[in-house]
Structure formats: structure tokens, C-alpha cells
Amino acid sequence: MKAQDNKRSAQGQAADDHVTDTSTEVAILLGGLRNELWTQERKRYLELEHEPEPEPIVPIEPAIVAALAERHALPPVYRAFLQALGKQGIAILPGPFQELILYAAPELERAQVGFRGTRPGDNSFVAPHGWRRSWIVIAYDNGDPYFVDTAKTLPDGECQILTAMHGTGTWEPRLAASSLGQFLRILRVWARIVVPHYDPQNPDEPLDDAHLRRLTGEIAQIDAAAADHWTI
Numbered sequence: 001m002k003a004q005d006n007k008r009s010a011q012g013q014a015a016d017d018h019v020t021d022t023s024t025e026v027a028i029l030l031g032g033l034r035n036e037l038w039t040q041e042r043k044r045y046l047e048l049e050h051e052p053e054p055e056p057i058v059p060i061e062p063a064i065v066a067a068l069a070e071r072h073a074l075p076p077v078y079r080a081f082l083q084a085l086g087k088q089g090i091a092i093l094p095g096p097f098q099e100l101i102l103y104a105a106p107e108l109e110r111a112q113v114g115f116r117g118t119r120p121g122d123n124s125f126v127a128p129h130g131w132r133r134s135w136i137v138i139a140y141d142n143g144d145p146y147f148v149d150t151a152k153t154l155p156d157g158e159c160q161i162l163t164a165m166h167g168t169g170t171w172e173p174r175l176a177a178s179s180l181g182q183f184l185r186i187l188r189v190w191a192r193i194v195v196p197h198y199d200p201q202n203p204d205e206p207l208d209d210a211h212l213r214r215l216t217g218e219i220a221q222i223d224a225a226a227a228d229h230w231t232i
Contacts, residue, residue, distance in 0.1 A: 019157035022181065023080030029184035030084050036191040037092065043196065057086040065105050072108075072136050073150045076157035077180050082108070092191060094198045096230060098142035100187075111137040115145070130171040135162070143167070146176055154179065163229065175226045182223040186230060189218045 038054040062083060069079040082105045089104040103111045109120035115127045115137060126133050132149070139146035143166040148159040161177040177183035193215045199205055207215065220227040 019076050022156045022158055023077050026077050026081050026181050026184065027084040029181055029188070030081060033184050033188045033191065034090070036188050037090070037195070040191055040195045057084075058088055060085075060087045060105050068105055068108055073134075074136065075148060075150065075153040075159040075180075078138065078148055078159055081180060092187060092195065094194065094203065095141040096190075097144060098203075100139060100141040100146075102139045103137070108136075108138070111140065111145075127171070129169060135173075148180075149173075161226075174229060176229050177226045178223050182226070185222045186219055186226070189215065189222065190230070193218070 034054060041054075042048045042051065060083065065079055065082045068074060068082065074082075085102070085104050087104055087106055089107055090102040092100040092102075095101075113120060113122075115131055115135070116122070116133065117124050123133075132151075134149050134151035135147045136150055137145045137147045138161070141163075144163055145166075146161055146163045148161065150159075153159055158179040158181065160175060161180060161183040162173040163176045164171045164173050177186055193211055194207060197207055197211060206212075216227060216231055219230045
């Protein structure tokens with residue numbers, strides 16, 4: 001009996017260590033995305049050429065993230081992401097449709113408005129046409145939410161990233177990334193290939209064939225199951 005208890009304890013510790021490793025990896029991937037976006041911004045705006053570093057991350061109180069995690073049963077790895085992100089979200093222009101906004105912890109309750117209530121913190125209803133209470137919006141692009149399903153946290157504390165197109169009459173989930181880590185890897189590729197070619201004077205100009213092939217090929221290598229979402 002004692003041996004079985006020791007075995008279960010060891011298995012539990014191994015699982016906790018796996019979650020910790022994955023959370024650390026996500027924080028590192030977030031840093032890589034930040035650095036890539038900063039590199040592209042410096043190239044676009046010459047006045048930033050001699051700025052050695054992006055604006056520092058504004059830390060967020062762990063208690064704020066912990067309260068959100070408890071209220072919404074957030075996956076452990078996404079909780080680590082919010083802590084690493086700090087008080088300010090990230091905007092990626094262009095996103096797959098217009099501009100992709102990754103929400104920081106202070107913005108997360110407001111991001112749920114219309115999907116699960118009429119004001120921040122309100123859970124009085126769930127949006128009709130297929131929206132689920134376990135879906136938590138973490139990002140937004142031109143009306144289309146990106147969300148995690150808190151009822152389907154993966155064994156390592158990770159979570160799939162889903163999206164759904166607005167205005168279709170039903171919220172039909174579509175895979176945007178098989179995990180938060182994959183999502184951040186994809187966004188870094190997007191920032192490196194798509195963002196430099198964005199022209200604000202001609203925002204609808206398509207990516208040329210060579211860069212499109214490069215984009216789809218690299219994303220397919222990262223996460224083949226989600227590659228279709230990122231085809232532009």
C-alpha cells in the first residue's frame with residue numbers, strides 16, 4: 001500500500017514538473033514573439049533604429065492572475081502566459097483578418113462581454129448559437145474571437161487555441177493551434193513573414209506567392225493540424 005502511495009506521489013510530481021516545464025517554455029516563446037515584433041517595428045520606423053530594447057514589460061500582481069485562474073478555471077500554461085505577458089497585451093498588425101489582439105490579464109474580463117454577460121465579470125448568460133460557458137476569449141481579430149476551452153485542458157497543463165468566425169449564424173469552433181506554445185510559434189512566423197509586407201496604405205494587398213508558400217510551409221511544420229486557418 002505504501003509502495004502504491006509512493007508511486008502515485010512520484011507520478012503526481014512528474015506531472016507537476018511537466019506543467020512547470022511547459023509553462024516556462026511558453027514564457028520563453030512569448031519573449032521570442034515580443035522580440036520579433038520589436039525587430040519588425042524597428043525596421044518599419046527608422047526613428048527606432050537606435051533603440052536597443054522594446055518597452056519593458058509592466059509586471060502584473062500574481063494575485064490578479066490567480067483570481068482570474070480560479071474564477072475561470074484557466075489552464076495552468078495559460079495562467080503562466082498571463083503572468084509573463086504583464087499588464088499590457090500585444091497587437092499584431094496585420095492579423096489573419098485585420099489586427100490580432102492578445103489580451104493581458106486586466107483586459108480578460110472585458111474580453112468576455114457579449115459572450116457570457118453584458119459587463120465585465122458578469123456571467124448571467126452565455127451567448128446563443130453554440131457558444132459554451134467553458135470557452136474563454138483570449139484574443140480577438142476583426143470580430144473573430146480566439147479562445148480556450150477550459151473543460152479540455154491537456155495533461156501537461158496546455159490548451160488548444162480555437163477560433164470561430166462571427167456573422168455566420170453559429171459559433172463553429174475551428175483549430176487555430178494545437179497548443180498555446182504552438183500558437184506563439186505560429187505568431188512568431190507570422191510576424192517574421194507577413195508583418196514586414198503589410199502596407200497601411202494598401203491593407204488588402206495579398207502576400208506574394210513566394211512568401212505565401214514560405215508562410216504555409218513553416219506553419220505546417222509547426223502545427224499541420226491548424227495550418228488551414230493561417231492560409232491567407
